Structures are given as structure tokens and as C-alpha cells.
Amino acid sequence: MQKLLDGLPKIIESAHGTGGRWTHELIESVFLPYFRSQPLQSLADQAVVPESGTGRMAISTDSFVVTPYRFPGGNIGDLAVNGTVNDLLMGGATPAYLTVAFVLMEGLRVDHLVEIVQSIANAAAASAVSIIAGDTKVVCGKAEDGLFITTTGVGFLPGGVNWGPEFIQPGDKIILSGTVADHGASVLTKRYNLAFDTVIRSDTASLLPAVMAVRDLCGIRCMRDPTRGGLATTLAELSQTSGLTLEAKELCIPIRDDVRGLCEVLGLDPLYVANEGKLIAVVAPDVASTVLSRLQATEVARDAAIIGTVTKSAPGYALLETAIGAKRVLELLSMEQLPRIC
């Protein structure tokens, strides 16, 4: 690492954003060594890429803001790639291209920036996407915020893949690809300096292997990645859009013991805590077991489980069946969850 940093400035200064010599040096010494796609290396004002020829293109864009920007299990760079890649995948598209725009705070440590750029390059390689365009600005902000990243992804949809909440039907099964709340739990203890010692790591990951394992199956209605707002918010949104009821069973939802423990100490509901490498698939009942076993065969979805069923019992609302068989409505997350004492 030290060798990579030789000759680089220690921190980002406003001059790095002026577009002049300092900006060029930053791009050439920090970004281009890692982002090696041909369109980017040519430093033109635009990326020119071949058409796929299949007819349908998916585009997704997202901005990433996270405090702290480095956390156990990853950093904002992993999130920025995986988040946008996963959004493309949730529509069934194969991710192909990515653009990355940075807003850097004055005072950001350059070694941190290099680490994040490396993470971006590695995450992009893992999902087989090329970073084809980029931008950098520098602003005067809170140094501890570090940087904001916006990524835009382009992917291509194969024929026959049409997923969306409008295809959900009563009787469909709800599959979750793994444990809930890992990302939010890992970030939270660091965010508030709560001095908890845990091995909880963010689950930030590309869902590419999981989606590719099942994309050819008929009967996949819809996929979503339950990020901000957690599993509960995503189930509520899907119920709202489909006009049906996504009913999950509390006892079927996978959660790590330490994540559950941390949520209990801090008074958080893990169903509302963010995930960054999980998907929900709503599938026809006759393919549910096939989807489940194929997901479980991938590393990223090895803990996949069927967590519930689609019904018409409370149209537009998601329900959770509690341990004793009572049912409660899962609302959209209304406010950021804060650690509480009572």
C-alpha cells in the first residue's frame, strides 16, 4: 500500500477540483491506474461503447452517502458499485457499464481514497462491469463525511425476462437470499461510536451469481434488494404496488445471533435495518423449491429461505406473522432508527 501512495498528496485540497493541473494529476495517479477501460483511458468527454443488439437496455443511477465511509466488511466504494449493479440485476438485466462521479470533501485522506478506488475496481471486476466514464469535484464540507459517490449503471435484458411487482399473484412464495440487517448493524456501531465489539460485517456484495443462477427459470415474478428501510419496507412497497399482501413469517426470517443481540441492546427492529447484498424474490409456487436450492448453491445466497406467501388478506399491506400466529402490519420505515434506552 505504502508504495502505491508514494508521490501522492496526503489529503484532498480544493485545488484538486479546479479542473487544472492538480485535477489531472489526481485522475492520473489515483483513478486511472485502477479504472482501466478503454473509453476511460482515452480521457475523452464521453464514452463510446458498442450496442448490445438485444433491443432492451436497463439503466439505474444512485448516489451513495454513508457515515462512516469505511466500515467492517467494506467501504462506500463497494456500496456504490454493488448498489447500482444490484439494482440492474433486480430487473433481470446483465450489468455491463458503470459511470462513477465523486464529490470529495476537502481534507479527505488520499490513502482512504485510494483504498476506495481499489474497492470500486475490484467490485466492478467481480460483477464484470466496465467503468467507462467518471467525474471528480471537490467541495468544502465536513471532512468526516469523506466523499459522496454517484454511479450510473447500464445493463442489457435477455429476451423473455419480464419481472415486476405487477406480475405477483396470490399463492406466490417469497424468498429471501440470506440474513437480515448485517449492513446496518455493522455501520451503526461505528457511526455513533457505541464501543461495541462485534465481528458483524456489512453484507455488501454483488447479487450477480444469485440472479444468474435462477434467471432462466419461468415463474420469477419480481426481485428487489431490501436496502434502506430494510426487509419490512421492501415488503410494504411490493404489497402497495401489487395491491396484494406479502405475508412473512417472523420465525422463518434468517438473522445472525449477534445481529439480533445488537439490535436488542440498541432497541432496533432488524426488519427495518439496511441490507446491501440481499434480494427478495417473489416466485410462482411450483418453482419455489428450485429457485431456493439454486440460490443456496451460490455463496452470496447460501442462507436463502422461503419466508412467506402472497395472499389477498389485507390488500396493499405487508403482514408479519409473529411467533404466536398473530399478524401485524409492516409499515414503510418512517424515520431513521436511533439507538434507544426505552
Place this chain on the structure above:
Amino acid sequence: MPHLNDFRNPDVASHLLARIGELAREPLRVMEICGGHTHAIFRFGLQQVLPPQIEWLHGPGCPVCVTPVVKFDKAIALAHRPNTIVAAYGDLLRVPGRESTLLRERAEGGDVRVVYSSMDAVSIALQNPHKNVVFFAVGFETTAPANAFSILAAKERHLENFTMLANHVLVPPVIRALLEDSRLKIDAFLGPGHVSAVVGSQEYEFIAREYGRPVVVSGFELNDILQSILMILTQRDEGRCDVEVEYARAVRDAGNAKAKAVIADVFERQDQEWRGLGIIADSGLRIKHELSEYDAEIRFADFLRDISPPPPPKGCICAAILKGQKRPFDCPSFASSCTPERPLGACMVSSEGACAAYYSYRQQPLIQGGTYDE
């Protein structure tokens, strides 16, 4: 911890429910004092599976909810005082004062820090010797020892930059006040488990002896609460009114002497204002006179001088709800002008408040076949 799964076991729960069904022949109005119980009752959906004869009355058991608005106004004012850090438990950050919240002050550049422990506030004071650290500390008897301890720790370390904006309330006096109100029809109490771990179950003897109501001090797991209901029903069946402890693994008759001693070292009793209920005699704690240098309201008295309590909100029936006389659905403001984002009154300000709990589950009647009340 070993046995925890037994206290959560749904098979055990269904047996307990069956037994409760056999004993619940007459209507029974049970008040749970503790917001933690309110939360658990809703989280498990107990109202759907318990017999309709059992009616829950949600008591004033959330210290955040009953903290007067003026305290939040003072915390908010201190958050934009120069060179000042306000440290607070996370629950307090989004509770509105008259015009703002601590969360909004933080967004606008105020130095507001979330702490998990009172000792974290002391650490912040140690790390920032040139700033004033105001620890906004509220709580019942459960939290009071930890909060009191932080003042002793600050004193021991000669920390001159640590003060406390305090609001401490006591459970037995508020129960007595509720029982003195003859309009209230409460048949039995579910006693607060964690308060009782400190004060001891003997503090509730007056409820059984003077007022003839059974009390069962309960834990917070599913089967703790069901077993406690069963114990209340059994008392009634046998014509008894006793203080019993279901949460015996954590609650002793005399409570925790060391914790109570620390409370007594730092705080003294006072008549206390409860948001929504008004002033109740001898029901709160204030920082003792000899420790007044740690009392933010005294240290910053000049700065806080102009902050006065706002008038009580119009169209809010929190007092009746906190006493179990009315239910959230009876309030004209509920879910219209009063929501968790913009709470009018005490019961809506924290997720442990009765109105906030009802708000989260307000669509329950839509579920076909549900047995939820209303």
C-alpha cells in the same frame, strides 16, 4: 443466556394461552406500566390471541414521553450555545420541543451526540476539555442509577465541563396517583420488570394492601408476559390480591441496594411534572443542592432564563390515555394532526408511547378475520 429460548418458545406460549382462555371468564382490565411491555404486547400481537375479556390499559411508562416539552426546548437551546456539546440517549433526538428537535439542531450544525451509556457522556467531556458537555439524561428508576453515577464519576475526575439536564421520574408515586383517581377502572397491574430490578418488588405492596389490586412483576419475553397474565388470573380466581414476581430471575424483593444508594447520593425527591399528567407530589428526582454545579439548569440558568413551558396542546387527550381512561382511537387528533413525525402529545413522541404503538398498527382492523379491537 440459557433458558432464553424457553421464554420465547411458541409451543409453550400456546399452552399458556389455552390455560389463560380457561381462566379468563370475566372481563379483566390490566394496566401495563412499562413502555417496554406496551412495545412487546404490540410486537407479539398479543391482543389478537388473548381472549377478548382481557383489556390492556397502557400506563405512563415511557420516560421520554412524560418528559415536559420545556426540557427539550432547553436541550435544543443548549445545542446551539457556542462551545457546547449536547450528549443524549437516541430516544430524545427526534422529540420536538416547541420549534425544533435535537436532530434538526444537529443538521444545522449543533454538536449533538448520541450516547449509549451515561459514561459515554463523561468520556466525551474528558475528550473535549475546552467544551461544555451537557448530558441530557432522562429516566425512571432503571436509568437513574447510571445517570447518577455519571455525576459521581465527573466529580471524581474533577470535570468542570460536565453538566446534566436531568428529568427523572418515579414509578410507585405515579401508580398511587392513578389509583387515587377514582374514575379509573384498573383491575390489576403488570409490574415493570427493569424498574423493579432496581427498586424491588416490595415497593408495590401498597397497591395490593391499600388499593386491593393484584400486581405481577413481569419479564419481557413472550412467555414472561403470558405467565404473568396467568398469575393475575389465578390470583383473581383464588380471591387474592398480592404482589408476585414472575421475573424472579432479575427481580428481588428489596431490589438493588447499591444502585439505590447511588441514586440517594446524587438525587433527592421533588414534586415532578409529568407531560400529559401534570404535577404529581414527590414523584421525581432532582440533583442535590451540594452537586448543583453539575446541574445544567443551574449552571446555565442565565442562558436558559427566557425558556418557559409552552401552553398544553389543544385537541390532545393524552392525560386520559396515560391514565387508561381513553384509547388512542378516541382522540380526534390521532393519526391526523398528531403523528410520530409531528406529535402533539406525550403518547405519540416515542415508539413506546401508547399512541405511537397504536399508530404503527393502525391498519390492523383491515386484516380479515383479525380480532383486534376497534
Place this chain on the structure above:
Amino acid sequence: MCLAVPAKILTISDNCAVVDIDGVRRETRIDFIEDPRPGDYVLVHVGFALQKIDESEAEATLAQIRACFGGPDDGR
């Protein structure tokens, strides 16, 4: 009203203990506990242990629960 969780004392130094809550560790004050020992379970609230958790009492409560309906003997 007051969130508290059971935790196991791992190590003790002066009046501070490191406790374990389902694999999560944190320093916790044990000033209010009589004779704390590693291996004890305590009830933790805002970074302070409030009481020891008495395992025999937990077993007694469970026995009482089971007595109400004559089983099952073992929980999950």
C-alpha cells in the same frame, strides 16, 4: 420503558467487565453488582449491570410455567 438485556460476564477489571450479548461484546460497569464473577449473567441497561440474573430462579419460573399445563418438559 427501559431496555435491558441479559449478558454474560467474560472478564473483570476493577469495576468494569467485558460482557457478551449473543456474540456482541461491550465494556459494562459492574459497580452495582455484589460479588460479580466471570461466567455470571447480568442484566445490562445503558452500559451498567443492574442485577445478576439468577439461573436457578429462571429454571424455577420455567418449571412453574410447565406445571400449569403439565409439559412439555424441554423447551426448544
